Amino acid sequence: MLHLEGVKKSYLQANGEFLRILDVPKFEVATGEQMVLVGRSGCGKTTLLHIIAGISRADAGTIRIDQVEVNKLSEAGRDRYRAIKLGYVFQTFNLLPAFSALENVLLGMTFARGKRDTNRARQLLDRVGLSARAGHKPSAMSVGEQQRVAVARALANRPRLLLADEPTANVDPANQQKIIDLIRDTCREEDIALVLVTHAREVADQFDRVDRLEDVNRVVSTPAQEVS
Amino acid sequence: MSLIRIAWRSIQQRGLASFLTAVSMALGVMMVVAVLSVHGVVAKSFRNNSSLGYNQIVGARGGRLQLTMNTVFYLSKPVANIPYEYYLEFVPEEERRAALSHTLREELHAAQWETLNTAMAIDSQHGAGLAALGSQFAGELLEAQGRQQLDLERGGKFSQFTAFAIPVCLGDYFGPFRVVGTTPDMFDQLRYGPASDQAFEFSAGRNFKRWTPEHGYFEAVVGASVAREMNVGVGDGFSPSHGDPEGDQHGDQFKIVGVLEYSGTPNDRAAFINMEGFYLMDDHAKPIDTGELDEDTAAPPGAAAPDGQHGRPETEPVVQSLPVEQREVSAVLVRTSSDIFGMLMADSINKSNVAQCVQPIREITLLFDEFVGPVQLALLVVTALICVVSGVSILVSIYNSMSDRKHEIAVMRALGASRTTVMTVILLESVLLSMAGGVAGWAGGHALNTLASDQIEQRTGVSINFLSLAPPLENLDLWGMGPIIGLVSPELWLIPALILLAIIVGFLPALSAYQTDVAKSLGS
Ligand SMILES: Nc1ncnc2c1ncn2[C@@H]1O[C@H](COP(=O)(O)OP(=O)(O)O)[C@@H](O)[C@H]1O
Numbered sequence A: 001m002l003h004l005e006g007v008k009k010s011y012l013q014a015n016g017e018f019l020r021i022l023d024v025p026k027f028e029v030a031t032g033e034q035m036v037l038v039g040r041s042g043c044g045k046t047t048l049l050h051i052i053a054g055i056s057r058a059d060a061g062t063i064r065i066d067q068v069e070v071n072k073l074s075e076a077g078r079d080r081y082r083a084i085k086l087g088y089v090f091q092t093f094n095l096l097p098a099f100s101a102l103e104n105v106l107l108g109m110t111f112a113r114g115k116r117d118t119n120r121a122r123q124l125l126d127r128v129g130l131s132a133r134a135g136h137k138p139s140a141m142s143v144g145e146q147q148r149v150a151v152a153r154a155l156a157n158r159p160r161l162l163l164a165d166e167p168t169a170n171v172d173p174a175n176q177q178k179i180i181d182l183i184r185d186t187c188r189e190e191d192i193a194l195v196l197v198t199h200a201r202e203v204a205d206q207f208d209r210v211d212r213l214e215d216v217n218r219v220v221s222t223p224a225q226e227v228s
Numbered sequence B: 001m002s003l004i005r006i007a008w009r010s011i012q013q014r015g016l017a018s019f020l021t022a023v024s025m026a027l028g029v030m031m032v033v034a035v036l037s038v039h040g041v042v043a044k045s046f047r048n049n050s051s052l053g054y055n056q057i058v059g060a061r062g063g064r065l066q067l068t069m070n071t072v073f074y075l076s077k078p079v080a081n082i083p084y085e086y087y088l089e090f091v092p093e094e095e096r097r098a099a100l101s102h103t104l105r106e107e108l109h110a111a112q113w114e115t116l117n118t119a120m121a122i123d124s125q126h127g128a129g130l131a132a133l134g135s136q137f138a139g140e141l142l143e144a145q146g147r148q149q150l151d152l153e154r155g156g157k158f159s160q161f162t163a164f165a166i167p168v169c170l171g172d173y174f175g176p177f178r179v180v181g182t183t184p185d186m187f188d189q190l191r192y193g194p195a196s197d198q199a200f201e202f203s204a205g206r207n208f209k210r211w212t213p214e215h216g217y218f219e220a221v222v223g224a225s226v227a228r229e230m231n232v233g234v235g236d237g238f239s240p241s242h243g244d245p246e247g248d249q250h251g252d253q254f255k256i257v258g259v260l261e262y263s264g265t266p267n268d269r270a271a272f273i274n275m276e277g278f279y280l281m282d283d284h285a286k287p288i289d290t291g292e293l294d295e296d297t298a299a300p301p302g303a304a305a306p307d308g309q310h311g312r313p314e315t316e317p318v319v320q321s322l323p324v325e326q327r328e329v330s331a332v333l334v335r336t337s338s339d340i341f342g343m344l345m346a347d348s349i350n351k352s353n354v355a356q357c358v359q360p361i362r363e364i365t366l367l368f369d370e371f372v373g374p375v376q377l378a379l380l381v382v383t384a385l386i387c388v389v390s391g392v393s394i395l396v397s398i399y400n401s402m403s404d405r406k407h408e409i410a411v412m413r414a415l416g417a418s419r420t421t422v423m424t425v426i427l428l429e430s431v432l433l434s435m436a437g438g439v440a441g442w443a444g445g446h447a448l449n450t451l452a453s454d455q456i457e458q459r460t461g462v463s464i465n466f467l468s469l470a471p472p473l474e475n476l477d478l479w480g481m482g483p484i485i486g487l488v489s490p491e492l493w494l495i496p497a498l499i500l501l502a503i504i505v506g507f508l509p510a511l512s513a514y515q516t517d518v519a520k521s522l523g524s
């Protein structure tokens, strides 16, 4: 369901030179498939996810999800596509601090369809084991709970593809497996394809398909730089 | 989650900053409301007082506005006077004849005929009955003719046009307050209020009388503010000072018999004395070459009483205070029996060289238009500036928060919010803040009005309550938009104006939200 072909991305640096980050000839994920993307820090994993999500624009190439060519959409079109087809879980959770857990889940629905489905939001919170904390603000929750809310939020619009960018990097080991299980189980239940970026070997080892970005990406000499 | 809810949540999130911003807006709006209300009260009291209960002022030729200011508001430099006899042109024959029975010429005439009659009576004792009768007839005829020539036997020229005419004599002061010499008609006949149907009420005592056995011609009535500020009441006495507030005292002559209820008219701030008593004060007789007669006729009442043997007389003395020729009035308040008559009368008076006739309402309206228009504009500009300053504080508050919020905005965008959506959220925030401040300020301003309403009503007669809106700014001239702006209360313009202002000041932060680089801001 996800096809990338000839996707290139480089950034213009302050010194006027282009910094090449990505040159991906081919990258595919099947419907409902769950895979892990690994690679050393700064090699462009987040950049790739951003391009898939339409947050960043590729310099060249095609990105297709269910026959929709993301790179050819207008910005507003990419916003809509992102809202409806995609779920995104961030390393830093990125819950909005002003809103309760339930409201954070509802936010995604608001942007996608303009209306909210409180029942589904509650079901999802129930699914991640936080139905009792629906009214709590993120600041009142542990990091593990926050990330579970973020997972529920990412799934709110029944996406076709879930992108998870190091979802357990900031979570304590006890919660790590819980969250991975949660993501994998719900994706399986709802037939959602999953691309999960991780540094944790014990997480990667649980997946059938593990791609090293260095293998996918023809750009090899990106500077090793710590970027979240 | 509506966008408004989202905006509201961000406002709540920055609780203190939002609160302070809204407070600054509230203070601005409160000031606007207060300024508009004060202006409204002033305009309203001006208008209330411009339905005066009379439609013409007759006074000395000269400044029309000055005459109006003097007579209606008891303000401005004193005006010249007109002869008392001119006032008598507004009264019917009977009253005029009665008044003129105390002229010098009438008394001279009467004295002459008395002498003549006495002579004839002595004569007739000697002559035959018929001849005596004949000469008596002839004598009476001649006397009547003489009276005709003295212009005593007719109604006032304008009396048939006149519903009432009230003379006023100005120029004296009681403390800082103007003293008005007039007749009891001032309160018996004159009505006030927008429909000119409210009678002047007395909070204590009664109206003064033309003459009473107790006080003679020396009764007075004081306005509510005069009573309060001079600390006087019924039973107290006072002496008008001449010419200016620091002028010389006339002696403690007038007894206060009544205190007026607050009416919100200039009468609150004036003292009223019986005109007959006024004429009896020193300096008030118009100098005239009548030597000894002046001495006689100006004798105080009581002393000249016909049955003065046991102290105070029970009826008004026959001898009047001051002969008509020596009297002057500052102005006559005239209510004509119809507007047409009013115009005819004004024309006729203005053609003469003695007096002028002004329509006070016209003068007041002209004055109001002339200086109130610019004042309204200035008020509007000042209040608009206050709101703009408050608006800028909203701008600063939201804009300062933008650097912190780039990340949140990026998250919303990553969740699928479009650029216009996040821009709308920021604009809504600005609008909500200014509306919250606006509503609070409006309520605060009106609460202040309510608190002050008693005072305002006492001082101006304008009653306001919590919900009364400032009246439209009718005299505004703003690039020809005055008539449109003047259609409704300026307070109603506050709502669209605040929304517009909020959108303008919210635009910069909203634009910054619009331009947020999602990929970059997500990382931070
Ligand atoms: N907006 C940008 N401008 C310039 N360079 C960028 C930008 N975003 C990311 N990079 C660079 O691109 C490289 C890849 O970053 P990223 O995709 O975040 O790596 P990873 O997620 O694999 O750690 C890094 O070297 C980073 O410095």
Ligand SMILES: [Mg+2]
Pocket (backbone or CB within 6 Å): A045, A046, A047, A165, A227, A228
């Ligand atoms: Mg990364």
